[in-house]
Amino acid sequence: MLTSISISQIFVPDQDAALAFYVDQLGFAVQADVQFGPMRFLTVALPTDPGHAVLLEKPGPPGHSEETAAQVRELVAKGAAGGHLFLTTDDAHRTHAELAARGVELPEAPTVQPYGIDFGFRDPFGNHLRVAQTTPPPSA
Amino acid sequence: MSRSTEDSHRRMLRARDAVDRRYAEPLDVPALARLAHVSPAHFIRTFRATFGETPNRYLQRRRIERAMFLLRTSDATVTDVCMRVGFSSLGTFSRVFSAVVGEAPSVYRRRGPLAPVPGCFAMAWLRPGVETAGSEKPGEPTAP
Numbered sequence: 001m002l003t004s005i006s007i008s009q010i011f012v013p014d015q016d017a018a019l020a021f022y023v024d025q026l027g028f029a030v031q032a033d034v035q036f037g038p039m040r041f042l043t044v045a046l047p048t049d050p051g052h053a054v055l056l057e058k059p060g061p062p063g064h065s066e067e068t069a070a071q072v073r074e075l076v077a078k079g080a081a082g083g084h085l086f087l088t089t090d091d092a093h094r095t096h097a098e099l100a101a102r103g104v105e106l107p108e109a110p111t112v113q114p115y116g117i118d119f120g121f122r123d124p125f126g127n128h129l130r131v132a133q134t135t136p137p138p139s140a
Numbered sequence: 141m142s143r144s145t146e147d148s149h150r151r152m153l154r155a156r157d158a159v160d161r162r163y164a165e166p167l168d169v170p171a172l173a174r175l176a177h178v179s180p181a182h183f184i185r186t187f188r189a190t191f192g193e194t195p196n197r198y199l200q201r202r203r204i205e206r207a208m209f210l211l212r213t214s215d216a217t218v219t220d221v222c223m224r225v226g227f228s229s230l231g232t233f234s235r236v237f238s239a240v241v242g243e244a245p246s247v248y249r250r251r252g253p254l255a256p257v258p259g260c261f262a263m264a265w266l267r268p269g270v271e272t273a274g275s276e277k278p279g280e281p282t283a284p
Binding site: 013070073074077078079107108114122125126 | 145146147149150152153156157158160161190191213
């Protein structure tokens with residue numbers, strides 16, 4: 001039967017800006033970058049976890065009509081259709097500081113939760129990311 | 141045209157994110173409008189068009205949702221919870237809480253501890269609804 005999740009998808013209105021954010025600022029690596037007809041098939045993954053990739057998909061024709069693509073962009077921009085990525089770290093405070101140093105806009109400080117220490121932020125488009133240092137650490 | 145809509149949405153989302161993290165501060169519409177760099181009247185109109193409720197209503201739901209969370213995950217007194225979520229009057233807090241949740245804070249607390257789910261998930265799903273807030277019976281959040 002089914003064995004694992006290999007690629008998850010989020011919508012990004014601008015794939016170059018998405019690369020600048022996910023690769024240059026968050027430390028993801030490009031896994032596939034293929035021009036596929038009118039669509040650029042673009043996936044990124046964490047170097048420490050190449051089995052879980054994220055497809056950075058630009059809404060637009062012919063997959064979506066111009067009208068639908070505009071609606072998708074608007075919904076992502078108001079956080080309503082924005083995807084969620086839940087990420088893990090072995091040190092939430094250090095990661096928070098490193099991301100801040102790389103210029104990531106971080107509206108939350110790391111917070112102690114029943115399941116660990118976590119904080120959330122958004123990508124430049126409205127997608128939601130959450131970083132957790134889980135209890136106990138997964139690498140323990 | 142849609143690009144400017146996107147830009148407007150994104151700015152309103154920034155202001156709403158500010159409510160999410162600064163709910164405990166003495167926020168009001170003029171303060172939020174300043175965060176969004178627009179006039180208060182324009183801010184209320186645009187926020188409502190974007191999210192379907194006024195900024196004041198959103199702020200109130202956010203505060204009540206945090207109060208619900210604290211009542212079920214901490215030992216803080218009702219008065220302490222009231223202050224920690226941004227209300228300055230226990231009477232106002234109890235009245236608003238009861239109107240939104242359908243029962244008094246101390247009664248709500250007896251529902252017992254919450255399941256441990258990510259904070260953002262609890263925030264989104266514990267919050268009383270927009271339309272049915274008066275009779276809302278919030279359910280248990282489930283794991284994502």
